Amino acid sequence: MGNAKEVEKLVYKIFLKHGMSSNHSKISAKAIINAELIGAPSHGLARLKMYCDRINKKLINPKPKIKIKKISSSISHVDANNSIGFVAGEVGIKQAIKNAKKTGIGLVGIKNSGHYGLSGYYAEQAVKKNLIAFCFTNAPPAIAPFGARKSLFGTNPVCFGTPTSNKIPFIFDSSVSIINRGKIRVAARNKKKIPEGVALDKYGKPTTDALKALAGVQLPIAGFRGSGFAWMVDILSGVLTGGNHGGKVKDPFDDFSGPQNIGHLFFVLKPNLFIGNYSQRIKENIKRIKRLPKIKGVKEILYPGENKFRRHKKNLKRNIIISKNIRKDIEILNAK
Amino acid sequence: MGNAKEVEKLVYKIFLKHGMSSNHSKISAKAIINAELIGAPSHGLARLKMYCDRINKKLINPKPKIKIKKISSSISHVDANNSIGFVAGEVGIKQAIKNAKKTGIGLVGIKNSGHYGLSGYYAEQAVKKNLIAFCFTNAPPAIAPFGARKSLFGTNPVCFGTPTSNKIPFIFDSSVSIINRGKIRVAARNKKKIPEGVALDKYGKPTTDALKALAGVQLPIAGFRGSGFAWMVDILSGVLTGGNHGGKVKDPFDDFSGPQNIGHLFFVLKPNLFIGNYSQRIKENIKRIKRLPKIKGVKEILYPGENKFRRHKKNLKRNIIISKNIRKDIEILNAK
Numbered sequence: 001m002g003n004a005k006e007v008e009k010l011v012y013k014i015f016l017k018h019g020m021s022s023n024h025s026k027i028s029a030k031a032i033i034n035a036e037l038i039g040a041p042s043h044g045l046a047r048l049k050m051y052c053d054r055i056n057k058k059l060i061n062p063k064p065k066i067k068i069k070k071i072s073s074s075i076s077h078v079d080a081n082n083s084i085g086f087v088a089g090e091v092g093i094k095q096a097i098k099n100a101k102k103t104g105i106g107l108v109g110i111k112n113s114g115h116y117g118l119s120g121y122y123a124e125q126a127v128k129k130n131l132i133a134f135c136f137t138n139a140p141p142a143i144a145p146f147g148a149r150k151s152l153f154g155t156n157p158v159c160f161g162t163p164t165s166n167k168i169p170f171i172f173d174s175s176v177s178i179i180n181r182g183k184i185r186v187a188a189r190n191k192k193k194i195p196e197g198v199a200l201d202k203y204g205k206p207t208t209d210a211l212k213a214l215a216g217v218q219l220p221i222a223g224f225r226g227s228g229f230a231w232m233v234d235i236l237s238g239v240l241t242g243g244n245h246g247g248k249v250k251d252p253f254d255d256f257s258g259p260q261n262i263g264h265l266f267f268v269l270k271p272n273l274f275i276g277n278y279s280q281r282i283k284e285n286i287k288r289i290k291r292l293p294k295i296k297g298v299k300e301i302l303y304p305g306e307n308k309f310r311r312h313k314k315n316l317k318r319n320i321i322i323s324k325n326i327r328k329d330i331e332i333l334n335a336k
Numbered sequence: 337m338g339n340a341k342e343v344e345k346l347v348y349k350i351f352l353k354h355g356m357s358s359n360h361s362k363i364s365a366k367a368i369i370n371a372e373l374i375g376a377p378s379h380g381l382a383r384l385k386m387y388c389d390r391i392n393k394k395l396i397n398p399k400p401k402i403k404i405k406k407i408s409s410s411i412s413h414v415d416a417n418n419s420i421g422f423v424a425g426e427v428g429i430k431q432a433i434k435n436a437k438k439t440g441i442g443l444v445g446i447k448n449s450g451h452y453g454l455s456g457y458y459a460e461q462a463v464k465k466n467l468i469a470f471c472f473t474n475a476p477p478a479i480a481p482f483g484a485r486k487s488l489f490g491t492n493p494v495c496f497g498t499p500t501s502n503k504i505p506f507i508f509d510s511s512v513s514i515i516n517r518g519k520i521r522v523a524a525r526n527k528k529k530i531p532e533g534v535a536l537d538k539y540g541k542p543t544t545d546a547l548k549a550l551a552g553v554q555l556p557i558a559g560f561r562g563s564g565f566a567w568m569v570d571i572l573s574g575v576l577t578g579g580n581h582g583g584k585v586k587d588p589f590d591d592f593s594g595p596q597n598i599g600h601l602f603f604v605l606k607p608n609l610f611i612g613n614y615s616q617r618i619k620e621n622i623k624r625i626k627r628l629p630k631i632k633g634v635k636e637i638l639y640p641g642e643n644k645f646r647r648h649k650k651n652l653k654r655n656i657i658i659s660k661n662i663r664k665d666i667e668i669l670n671a672k
Contacts, residue, residue, distance in 0.1 A: 077609075104408055145628060146637070147630055149628075149630065162571055172565075178558070204631070221561055221562075231640070239618050240468070242610055245621050246620060267603075269443070271576065273407055274445040282571065288582035289582060298483040301481055302483070
């Protein structure tokens with residue numbers, strides 16, 4: 001269907017047709033194409049039909065009245081009015097950046113949002129303004145709390161970004177699930193198996209069948225630690241902000257009983273708050289680590305975000321690879 | 337040597353004898369005994385001799401002039417002047433609590449500190465004042481960055497605490513190493529083996545020998561993800577605050593070439609910033625999770641901090657168990 005620019009235009013048009021404003025369509029199309037470009041297609045075009053379905057069913061509000069409440073010069077609370085997650089995320093991170101530029105810290109809680117794609121996409125916006133950022137979001141049940149045999153936590157990523165003094169930002173964006181739920185979904189769509197040891201079926205038995213894994217439980221990284229991280233993220237993005245939490249975030253693909261009301265929390269700060277030479281210090285930090293002796297077969301020690309950056313650059317030059325199923329979805333959505 | 341109160345008094349006396357003020361001795365003795373009580377002896381009396389050795393060698397300053405610099409009403413920077421880590425931690429968390437009570441957020445960076453024991457101990461202080469807290473600290477090299485065969489990151493814990501609406505705080509305090517370095521040290525002291533798959537020797541081969549593991553590399557949780565968490569914590573607590581970073585934090589037990597200059601970062605916030613009923617919401621969150629069906633053999637789903645709290649309560653009533661080696665150390669230190 002073409003290169004990034006062409007496909008982005010197509011997605012933009014599809015959102016417009018579904019009643020979203022030009023600005024909101026632009027924001028959302030850009031976020032979706034970004035996921036494709038950095039090599040995270042599970043958060044890209046594979047979700048377009050889902051977003052449109054939820055607009056059609058009035059679960060995503062295509063014309064939201066987003067309210068930003070000022071708590072202090074550093075703190076804001078956003079009620080996203082069930083906007084598409086991308087727009088809530090964009091409004092939220094912009095506000096956090098604004099607050100941080102003013103006072104050194106920006107803290108923004110967002111409620112009544114939906115799936116906003118990749119946390120790293122928002123962290124990167126802050127990093128590009130020379131700020132450090134944390135982004136937290138919860139998600140529909142996928143991971144069982146440690147000791148439970150039913151999933152309740154989402155894959156709840158912890159995301160941290162910092163300027164590096166070079167053009168490639170440090171973006172650590174780690175789901176606390178061993179495998180990304182989107183990847184299982186893509187495997188299910190393409191009738192492929194998933195690796196061993198990453199998921200259980202609904203009876204609590206290990207499985208490599210993607211469909212059975214979707215109906216079952218994903219395993220957290222590092223047992224009780226991964227479970228603890230997921231719980232922490234649920235508290236920060238859900239309990240604290242006014243979003244849904246404790247297993248109440250609806251699966252956007254198959255639960256149409258109401259809006260998701262996902263919560264996000266953005267925490268942004270100036271890197272030179274305490275010392276004047278952060279840029280030099282982070283450069284030195286990265287240099288020291290890259291200089292370490294490597295394991296056999298490893299050419300270069302990469303910091304989080306480098307691989308994504310390189311894939312993005314490479315993918316910009318070529319056509320976006322779209323599976324047959326998704327291509328069909330797009331054609332139908334565009335013909336509307 | 338007696339119960340918690342008695343041993344705490346003994347440790348207090350030992351610090352006094354080493355030139356620390358009564359107040360600083362009290363703070364440090366309390367933190368050490370707390371580690372014993374919650375069942376983390378690797379961060380307790382096992383380190384007492386090390387702290388005293390470093391005072392004797394003038395690497396820990398027993399009479400520090402700690403400077404607190406106000407950056408804004410929310411942000412402070414502490415120069416701990418090579419104090420014992422416990423005192424720097426105590427000063428830092430108290431300042432963060434003060435700032436958060438005033439403005440909703442408290443952010444405190446600390447430099448020129450040393451090993452401060454357990455992050456959870458500081459998070460708990462904030463939680464007891466009905467605040468949410470993040471505590472980050474770096475540590476001497478123990479973990480190899482993903483792709484490297486030499487350790488550089490410390491076990492760099494991520495620690496998060498929140499009030500729960502009941503008397504047991506939620507304290508998630510997770511090292512990013514599969515096994516705690518202190519535990520390996522205790523195993524080495526007691527000539528015990530460590531589990532398989534948690535560490536490599538200095539040639540990069542798996543080992544269950546505690547001494548070989550100390551000379552080698554600990555493995556991070558979840559491969560590149562654990563490595564990313566460790567890197568994040570090194571940046572937040574070291575690069576950002578002015579502390580040592582990138583593998584420059586000295587091992588307190590065997591590197592006497594200078595002070596550690598560890599950095600810490602505390603981030604504290606009011607739970608009712610965005611919504612008015614946090615206490616009710618967190619109660620509901622925990623209730624929902626505890627109600628889930630359990631895996632066979634699991635009686636109760638616990639949140640992070642519950643086990644520690646119960647051990648603390650139980651251990652308060654009985655004598656502290658001290659190994660022969662450590663008992664001898666204490667006797668020598670006390671006879672000084």
